[in-house]
Amino acid sequence: MEEFITKEAKGALSKTRSSANQPILLSHVQYEQLSRINTYDDELNRVLGGGLVPGSVVLIGGEPGIGKSTLLLQVALAMKGQKILYVTGEESQSQVKMRADRLGNAASELYLLAETGLSEIIAAVDSMQPALVIIDSIQTLQSRQIESSPGSVSQVRECTNEIIKSAKTSGVPFILIGHITKEGAIAGPKVLEHMVDTVLQFEGDRHLTYRILRAQKNRFGSDAELGIYEMRGNGLREVSNPSEILISQREGDLSGVAIGATMEGNRSLLIEVQALVTPASYGTPQRSSTGFDGRRLNMLLAVLEKKMGLRLSSQDVFLNIAGGMRVEDPAIDLAVCAAIASSFHDMAILPKSCFAGEIGLGGEVRAVNKIENRIAEAHKLGFEEIYFSKFSEKGLNKSKFPMRWFTSSRLDQVFINLF
Numbered sequence: 001m002e003e004f005i006t007k008e009a010k011g012a013l014s015k016t017r018s019s020a021n022q023p024i025l026l027s028h029v030q031y032e033q034l035s036r037i038n039t040y041d042d043e044l045n046r047v048l049g050g051g052l053v054p055g056s057v058v059l060i061g062g063e064p065g066i067g068k069s070t071l072l073l074q075v076a077l078a079m080k081g082q083k084i085l086y087v088t089g090e091e092s093q094s095q096v097k098m099r100a101d102r103l104g105n106a107a108s109e110l111y112l113l114a115e116t117g118l119s120e121i122i123a124a125v126d127s128m129q130p131a132l133v134i135i136d137s138i139q140t141l142q143s144r145q146i147e148s149s150p151g152s153v154s155q156v157r158e159c160t161n162e163i164i165k166s167a168k169t170s171g172v173p174f175i176l177i178g179h180i181t182k183e184g185a186i187a188g189p190k191v192l193e194h195m196v197d198t199v200l201q202f203e204g205d206r207h208l209t210y211r212i213l214r215a216q217k218n219r220f221g222s223d224a225e226l227g228i229y230e231m232r233g234n235g236l237r238e239v240s241n242p243s244e245i246l247i248s249q250r251e252g253d254l255s256g257v258a259i260g261a262t263m264e265g266n267r268s269l270l271i272e273v274q275a276l277v278t279p280a281s282y283g284t285p286q287r288s289s290t291g292f293d294g295r296r297l298n299m300l301l302a303v304l305e306k307k308m309g310l311r312l313s314s315q316d317v318f319l320n321i322a323g324g325m326r327v328e329d330p331a332i333d334l335a336v337c338a339a340i341a342s343s344f345h346d347m348a349i350l351p352k353s354c355f356a357g358e359i360g361l362g363g364e365v366r367a368v369n370k371i372e373n374r375i376a377e378a379h380k381l382g383f384e385e386i387y388f389s390k391f392s393e394k395g396l397n398k399s400k401f402p403m404r405w406f407t408s409s410r411l412d413q414v415f416i417n418l419f
Contacts, residue, residue, distance in 0.1 A: 037051050039079065040078040044227060046227055047226065053173065055170070056220065058196065058198040060175065060199075061180045061200070062180065063180060067231055069136055079109075084109060085130040085133045087134065087136065092114055111130070116142055119144060125172060131172070135175070137177040137179060138192075160176070197220065198217060200213055200215055201216050210228060210230055211229040211230075212226060212228055213226065214226055228245075245323060246323040246325060247322070254348055256339055256342050256343030259383070260354065261377060262329040263369070271323065274321075274322055276318040278316050285313065285316050288317070289320075291321030292332070303411070304411075310341065312344070329368075334359060354383050354387070355388070356387070363410055365390075367391040367392040385406060386405060387408070393405075
């Protein structure tokens with residue numbers, strides 16, 4: 001018996017598609033303002049832009065042992081009265097329970113699922129309809145649709161795609177933990193970061209107690225926000241005033257130390273810049289920086305030698321940003337130059353002085369953004385004088401902050417007042 005299969009005409013298909021999807025004026029598009037989900041973690045809420053968006057997918061990466069699982073388990077335990085599903089693909093349920101007991105929080109609505117099969121996880125989400133799903137980690141999941149081992153490029157891409165579909169249809173937010181490579185990038189295909197709504201990076205030195213949560217991508221908020229935590233024996237503590245921990249306590253006046261006013265998103269911070277300048281013992285002088293761009297350090301050293309007459313070509317220069325921070329704000333340039341000059345001359349800077357200014361190749365002090373926020377943070381912490389560009393002075397109300405203001409357009413003018 002013959003069977004005839006007829007194909008739909010191309011014209012009919014294009015006609016059907018065009019009738020289903022019509023262009024619409026932007027002004028006619030309707031949308032609802034979604035209320036965000038409170039994670040009961042002020043630092044995480046700030047980085048996310050105010051809380052979790054229903055149906056969003058958040059990817060958090062970081063080095064092994066930095067505290068990613070601890071952070072998210074703490075969040076799950078804090079969201080009491082809401083049904084949370086914690087999927088663990090790397091640890092057993094008893095291991096997660098031991099960590100929860102150490103954190104000292106018991107949540108009655110936290111469910112644990114030790115599973116790596118994607119279909120089983122999606123089925124559990126559909127049946128439970130939790131308020132939040134945490135998956136630790138995306139590299140351990142496996143889809144039956146792909147014939148490859150967990151963690152492969154195809155598996156990670158397929159599993160993430162299915163999770164995104166589930167999140168968008170159910171409205172349940174997902175937080176995925178991702179492994180990172182030796183270079184610090186999230187393991188798996190780069191498209192993984194494009195697929196999810198938010199990418200967070202949890203970083204810090206494992207030998208130090210402080211951890212930093214940064215947003216590298218955020219469709220629902222700023223990607224310049226930052227959260228700071230302190231790692232303790234009973235979990236992570238939110239640091240509400242990071243300036244106090246980033247400025248070390250010291251006795252007496254020390255040369256080579258300057259305080260810089262920087263901005264991370266909408267958050268103003270005061271950080272300590274430490275410099276050590278010493279005669280080079282061997283041929284080529286060393287240039288070493290921790291928490292600061294090494295190429296920018298070389299540029300500032302060239303400006304100091306050319307414009308300020310500091311003979312640094314035969315000196316070893318070491319620079320450190322205290323507290324394990326990494327700073328990319330150019331407004332820290334003035335503090336870096338002040339710390340290097342202080343160490344070179346072995347003259348201490350007054351401990352109640354701070355700096356905010358970008359340095360140009362001509363030795364000029366350039367204006368920086370949000371100078372009023374920086375001054376307000378310095379005044380709040382008891383600083384008595386601040387050095388910044390005269391081009392930032394316009395529109396500032398000096399009576400609002402009773403401090404000594406030193407404004408100048410050139411680096412040599414700053415050094416005359418400073419030393």
